[in-house]
Amino acid sequence: MRGGLSRSQFKETSEAIFMNSGFVYDSAEEAAGRFTGENEGYIYSRYANPTLSVFEERMQALEGAGGARGTSSGMAAVNAALMCQLKAGDHVVAPKALFGSCLYIIEEILPRFGVGITLVDGTHLDQWKAAFTPETAAVFLETPSNPTLEIVDIAAVAEMAHAVGAKVIVDNVFATSIFQKPLELGADVVVYSATKHIDGQGRCLGGVILGDEEFIEETLSPYLKHTGPALSPFNAWNLLKGLETLDLRVNRQTDNAEKIAAFLENAKGIQQVIYPGSDSHPQADLARRQMKRGSTLVSFELEGGQDKAFAFLNKLNLIDISNNLGDSKSLITHPTTTTHASVSEDLKRHLGISEGMVRLSVGLEDADDLIADLGEALS
Numbered sequence: 490m491r492g493g494l495s496r497s498q499f500k501e502t503s504e505a506i507f508m509n510s511g512f513v514y515d516s517a518e519e520a521a522g523r524f525t526g527e528n529e530g531y532i533y534s535r536y537a538n539p540t541l542s543v544f545e546e547r548m549q550a551l552e553g554a555g556g557a558r559g560t561s562s563g564m565a566a567v568n569a570a571l572m573c574q575l576k577a578g579d580h581v582v583a584p585k586a587l588f589g590s591c592l593y594i595i596e597e598i599l600p601r602f603g604v605g606i607t608l609v610d611g612t613h614l615d616q617w618k619a620a621f622t623p624e625t626a627a628v629f630l631e632t633p634s635n636p637t638l639e640i641v642d643i644a645a646v647a648e649m650a651h652a653v654g655a656k657v658i659v660d661n662v663f664a665t666s667i668f669q670k671p672l673e674l675g676a677d678v679v680v681y682s683a684t685k686h687i688d689g690q691g692r693c694l695g696g697v698i699l700g701d702e703e704f705i706e707e708t709l710s711p712y713l714k715h716t717g718p719a720l721s722p723f724n725a726w727n728l729l730k731g732l733e734t735l736d737l738r739v740n741r742q743t744d745n746a747e748k749i750a751a752f753l754e755n756a757k758g759i760q761q762v763i764y765p766g767s768d769s770h771p772q773a774d775l776a777r778r779q780m781k782r783g784s785t786l787v788s789f790e791l792e793g794g795q796d797k798a799f800a801f802l803n804k805l806n807l808i809d810i811s812n813n814l815g816d817s818k819s820l821i822t823h824p825t826t827t828t829h830a831s832v833s834e835d836l837k838r839h840l841g842i843s844e845g846m847v848r849l850s851v852g853l854e855d856a857d858d859l860i861a862d863l864g865e866a867l868s
């Protein structure tokens with residue numbers, strides 16, 4: 490609620506929005522001192538801005554990190570977290586089950602700059618073990634994964650990565666900082682699409698990167714400063730407002746998700762329900778060990794493939810068809826024709842993203858209303 494709060498001379502209750510690009514100096518000497526680092530103070534909003542600083546300090550406190558930097562989107566955060574520390578000749582290991590754009594960076598962009606990559610089945614620790622080489626500089630993973638909600642054992646992967654000196658980057662969007670603390674499990678860097686639960690109200694894009702002080706100050710900050718994926722102060726303010734209710738929202742959304750998962754497990758016409766908070770999840774023990782709760786996403790597979798999945802989506806009245814997630818409004822998507830449309834058929838089959846699968850991001854509506862909507866569409 491109050492991390493990083495720094496009120497101006499007007500003593501405003503809510504955080505102020507410093508909607509400015511630059512800053513002025515009392516003298517040429519003062520300006521010169523800012524640039525040498527002798528004088529404290531802001532220089533330019535691509536480097537730092539007071540509203541962003543409040544957001545960054547609050548995220549740092551929430552995550553228990555040594556430092557944090559905001560970015561213009563979640564993808565800007567993922568890209569910077571990788572690019573700021575990699576060089577030609579390095580090697581990266583990642584699971585195949587990744588958010589589409591994260592997979593694109595790893596599979597398509599990194600190799601263009603001479604970075605070797607190995608993709609593994611994230612749930613198979615023997616594949617992780619076999620993938621590491623002395624050149625492995627970074628691991629990038631997402632858990633639970635999108636949309637099949639697979640769980641990667643962060644502590645086990647971190648131990649293997651650290652044995653070869655590689656840094657572990659965790660995309661913690663699905664679990665949120667409320668339910669999973671990757672840094673405590675051994676990860677080195679955490680990234681968020683703040684667009685998702687942190688805003689959680691459909692207003693803006695944003696991202697954040699967290700890690701120890703040395704990584705943030707020495708490795709990440711110069712990269713961000715000179716490449717410029719800066720977060721708008723207005724969006725930083727939106728995200729600050731989101732952080733005030735993050736814990737309340739994700740816990741309430743998770744209450745709803747638990748009820749919906751239980752309803753779907755007994756509903757007709759459904760082949761499989763995947764929810765990390767359910768005993769039926771194939772990795773229920775691991776999920777319980779590293780996550781406090783199952784979080785806000787439920788994936789399920791309808792009998793009858795794409796035709797039935799489309800018919801089901803089209804019959805929903807309350808739940809919106811949308812590929813966003815983590816929102817206070819419940820949103821549903823058919824991954825194989827939307828978020829994962831560009832993934833090869835082979836990989837989709839391998840990952841278990843079937844034509845009947847849908848991914849539901851559970852919102853804050855009344856659980857009974859949501860269950861009624863799902864039940865009517867199913868029947």
Ligand SMILES: *Cc1c(COP(=O)(O)O)cnc(C)c1O
Pocket residue numbers: 562563564565567588590591631635660662663681682683684685694695696
């Ligand atoms: C949405 C998302 C991203 C990308 O975030 P944007 O804010 O849309 O750029 C990255 N990783 C995961 C897991 C996401 O859900």
